[in-house]
Amino acid sequence: MTMSCDDAGTSGVQRFEVFTGVGKRRDWPPEVKASIVAESYSGRESVSAVARRHSVSVSQLFTWRRLMRKQMEERGIALPVASRQAPAFVPAVIAPDDTPEPAPDPVRSRRRRRAEPAAIELEIGGALVRIGSSADADTITAVITALRA
Incomplete structure (x- = not known):
């Protein structure tokens, strides 16, 4: 029995998709992971920027960071804590407005x-x-x- 909508063998290809990127789970060597994690702690860039550059999801990089911190704590090695500056406020200055108001139309x-x-x-x-x-x-x-x- 032939259906009227079943034309897979008779018509040409209408759409062709090419999937790029990794199709399977990647196995990162420990040295590469450590390098990426160290780079994310450098403070020069955000963690998101480091993850994007290495084609790693941000959540994956945060997981690696957490696991690395845990391993370092188990060995008794403390990771350097980045010094954060206290939030600062810009002083508000109120200056008199010297511009004349336009006449209402x-x-x-x-x-x-x-x-x-x-x-x-x-x-x-x-x-x-x-x-x-x-x-x-x-x-x-x-x-x-x-x-x-």
Whole structure:
């Protein structure tokens, strides 16, 4: 029985993948491991950078470091501890701002105020007043009276 989707033998290759890299577990000689671990303790580069350069995963390098530390402690040899500098803070300096503030653009400020729709808009004497739908009649009367004065 032949299925319509079974064309493996009749069509050409549509996709071809090549896998690069190591396909099996690598067996690192102890001297190479020790060299990489020593390089990771040098302090010139981060552990991640050393691992990347030697094509080792970062977690693998940290495992090697831990095992090496354990072996050294069992032999009574202390690994040198890198001296870390205490965190330092940069002093904050507040300087007066001598630049003048730009004049507000009246067209732009109107646009900014229109974020909420208003039920009533009044423009009297260059003043724009928006009254929301929740305002009561006494408030609206007081606003109009104040604008006329």
